[in-house]
Amino acid sequence: MPNDLLLALVIFAAAFLQYTSGFGFALVAMPLCTLLFGVRTAAPLVALAGVTVQIINVVRFRRDVNWREFLKLALTAALGVPIGVWGLSAVDARLVKTALGVLLIGYGLYNLLKPQSLRLVDDRWVYGVGFVAGCLGGAFNTSGPPVAVYGSLKGWPKDEFRSTLQTFFFTNSLVVIAGHLAAGHYNREIMVSYLVAVPALLIGNFAGARVDHKVNASVFRAIVTIMILASGVILVL
Secondary structure: OHHHHHHHHHHHHHHHHHHHHOOOHHHHHHHHHHHHHOHHHHHHHHHHHHHHHHHHHHHHHHHHOOHHHHHHHHHHHHHHHHHHHHHHHHOOHHHHHHHHHHHHHHHHHHHHHOOOOOOOOOOOHHHHHHHHHHHHHHHHOOOHHHHHHHHHHHOOOHHHHHHHHHHHHHHHHHHHHHHHHHHOOOOHHHHHHHHHHHHHHHHHHHHHHHHOOOOOHHHHHHHHHHHHHHHHHHHHO
16 A cells, blocks of 8 residues: 555656656656566556556647657667567666666766757767667666657757657557567556556646646756656665
8 A cells, every 4th residue: 555655656746747848757757666666567567657648648749740750769669679678577677777777867967967059960860769769668668868868969949859759758658568568567466556556647647737837947857857866876776
């Protein structure tokens, strides 16, 4: 029961952040659920919860998708997902936790220190970014960081950034869930936890919609970055 309450709070916060910022569900939910249940339960659980919230947000952000970039990212990510899912089963869980922690710390530091003047002009980077995002999505449900960094360096406008990321996360999550199903990672415990998470997810999404236009974007992003850094440090230690 204590774990169910903590899970509901984690999913509420992650859904709230996802709605208001356009990304971050797995970056918040994955490390904290890993601490609650272990990485091999957290990964398929967060994938299932994530795709649920993404269905809602894809409808919200659908109008400004950069389809050319999205298709390149989605196709190469699909190649990386099976490698990530395999790694989740084959690699020591402590190593996976540490790797996830390092990933979160690196992404958090990038958000704090990123040089605004940098721009990526070579379009070929999209293929490597998509593949790495697929690997990270299959293993950790954290396909967001490389794609978010890529979008920032390409200078995508705000609406295009959020729309393209949301659509990519949705399609990538479907592939990740298929990979977990094929690997036999879903069980009764995970499905019961998912049913606990769904009401918290819907309430968090609703709360995010209520305050979306009232939150200062720069302050909010700083809070999210600090939470990501803290989660990464906890996992590494």
